[in-house]
Amino acid sequence: MISQSIPRRLFRFSLLFAGFLALFQADRLSQRVHSQETRQPAGNGPAGKRPNVVLIVSDDQAWTDYGFMGHAHLRTPNLDRLARESLTFRRGYVPASLCCPSLATILTGRFPHQHKITSNDPPAVPGLAGKNFQESEAFKVGRERMNQHLRAVPTLPGVLKEQGYLTLQTGKFWQGHYSHGGFTHGMTQGSRHGDDGLQIGRKTMKPIEEFIDTATQQDKPWMIWYAPMLPHDPHNAPAKYLERTRPLAPSETVAKYWANVEWFDDTIGELMRIIESKDPTNNTLIVYVTDNGWIQDPANPRYAPKSKQSPYDGGVRTPILVRWPGKIAAQQSTDFAHSIDLMPTILKAIGVDAPKDLPGIDLLDVQATSQRKIIFGECFTHNANNLDVPKENLRWRWAIQGKWKLIVPNTAIEKDGVVELYDLQADPTEERNLASTNRQLVEDLGEEIDAWWPECSRSR
Numbered sequence: 199m200i201s202q203s204i205p206r207r208l209f210r211f212s213l214l215f216a217g218f219l220a221l222f223q224a225d226r227l228s229q230r231v232h233s234q235e236t237r238q239p240a241g242n243g244p245a246g247k248r249p250n251v252v253l254i255v256s257d258d259q260a261w262t263d264y265g266f267m268g269h270a271h272l273r274t275p276n277l278d279r280l281a282r283e284s285l286t287f288r289r290g291y292v293p294a295s296l297c298c299p300s301l302a303t304i305l306t307g308r309f310p311h312q313h314k315i316t317s318n319d320p321p322a323v324p325g326l327a328g329k330n331f332q333e334s335e336a337f338k339v340g341r342e343r344m345n346q347h348l349r350a351v352p353t354l355p356g357v358l359k360e361q362g363y364l365t366l367q368t369g370k371f372w373q374g375h376y377s378h379g380g381f382t383h384g385m386t387q388g389s390r391h392g393d394d395g396l397q398i399g400r401k402t403m404k405p406i407e408e409f410i411d412t413a414t415q416q417d418k419p420w421m422i423w424y425a426p427m428l429p430h431d432p433h434n435a436p437a438k439y440l441e442r443t444r445p446l447a448p449s450e451t452v453a454k455y456w457a458n459v460e461w462f463d464d465t466i467g468e469l470m471r472i473i474e475s476k477d478p479t480n481n482t483l484i485v486y487v488t489d490n491g492w493i494q495d496p497a498n499p500r501y502a503p504k505s506k507q508s509p510y511d512g513g514v515r516t517p518i519l520v521r522w523p524g525k526i527a528a529q530q531s532t533d534f535a536h537s538i539d540l541m542p543t544i545l546k547a548i549g550v551d552a553p554k555d556l557p558g559i560d561l562l563d564v565q566a567t568s569q570r571k572i573i574f575g576e577c578f579t580h581n582a583n584n585l586d587v588p589k590e591n592l593r594w595r596w597a598i599q600g601k602w603k604l605i606v607p608n609t610a611i612e613k614d615g616v617v618e619l620y621d622l623q624a625d626p627t628e629e630r631n632l633a634s635t636n637r638q639l640v641e642d643l644g645e646e647i648d649a650w651w652p653e654c655s656r657s658r
């Protein structure tokens with residue numbers, strides 16, 4: 199036992215140390231580059247042509263795991279370049295640390311409790327697991343109910359389609375056939391989280407090249423959803439990546455995760471080469487976000503507790519990048535960005551009216567981002583309990599104001615949950631719960647959370 203536990207502790211310590219180093223470097227960088235210049239695009243592209251749009255969605259990657267975010271070992275030259283050329287928000291967030299609801303938020307600009315896709319899968323059926331569950335009638339009926347929720351609200355690809363865009367889905371997509379998301383073209387036919395779509399990046403980039411050729415032939419602007427299942431497991435990157443990361447990583451499982459991160463980065467390089475060769479005018483708006491975090495457990499292939507499926511920053515924080523050469527100034531911002539902002543930001547930038555009731559803001563509006571002092575999120579059960587009533591699936595709500603983060607459990611589901619308050623500046627890995635010594639702050643932030651989603655107020 200002892201001979202196993204000491205190396206594990208060493209792994210944990212080295213990971214923690216690497217994390218602090220990354221944070222320290224990131225903070226130094228952000229202090230140096232903070233700027234309040236205008237971010238507004240100056241109209242459409244060459245000859246008034248509407249820009250193309252690319253949404254890059256990383257899958258299961260911690261916010262620290264990029265060269266440009268200060269990681270000590272990882273090499274991500276293509277994402278680093280994208281960040282250099284973008285309006286880069288280092289403090290970006292997604293509301294939920296689970297794939298399906300997070301992707302639905304990116305597609306719709308709404309919180310999960312608003313679009314009602316809160317969980318990855320429909321309610322579990324006793325006695326059915328894995329493939330048996332996923333192929334059951336109950337699963338299909340439940341998934342269709344979730345699909346109906348997506349079809350009930352405007353999606354970014356759907357709005358762009360109405361504006362004459364051709365829109366392509368590749369990679370992860372949970373809501374059945376790609377057309378349910380408003381895509382005119384796509385790879386996913388309808389099985390669980392993407393079927394044929396999951397080959398993008400890992401096996402091929404051809405559908406993207408062919409799609410752009412099709413749109414160009416029809417003289418139409420295009421939008422691409424690039425959401426490869428990377429660096430998501432299986433962590434099975436080609437050998438050349440693992441050969442590089444293995445000597446640097448504290449364990450084999452970390453080396454394999456890191457190899458997938460670098461593999462993913464290479465696909466971004468390929469994507470950029472395709473875009474730049476097929477759109478020589480560079481009139482393409484690119485947005486980058488991760489759907490949820492992942493901190494690799496050094497001892498086994500799973501994720502560490504304070505990452506995916508948790509309300510901690512390891513699960514919900516991500517850099518958010520917005521790039522449009524010649525239109526949006528490349529700079530770094532310390533303001534919050536949130537995935538609910540992506541749809542209104544993209545639509546505003548290209549001169550299309552967004553649905554009026556979206557909760558997000560325009561990230562290109564300096565005043566709006568600098569005046570927003572608090573952001574919110576919500577994490578739900580992996581399998582829904584009730585597909586129509588979001589609060590019945592709720593595990594935690596969270597809010598961040600300045601350096602403070604409050605996490606409020608739904609004790610109907612998190613029976614042992616307690617209110618947690620963290621000072622993210624002093625304690626970025628959220629180890630020291632300060633709730634008991636800051637009761638007024640807990641109350642104030644708790645009231646903000648209740649006002650944001652009143653149906654789940656603490657007093658109810």
Ligand SMILES: [Ca+2]
Nearest residue numbers: 257258297489
């Ligand atoms: Ca994910």
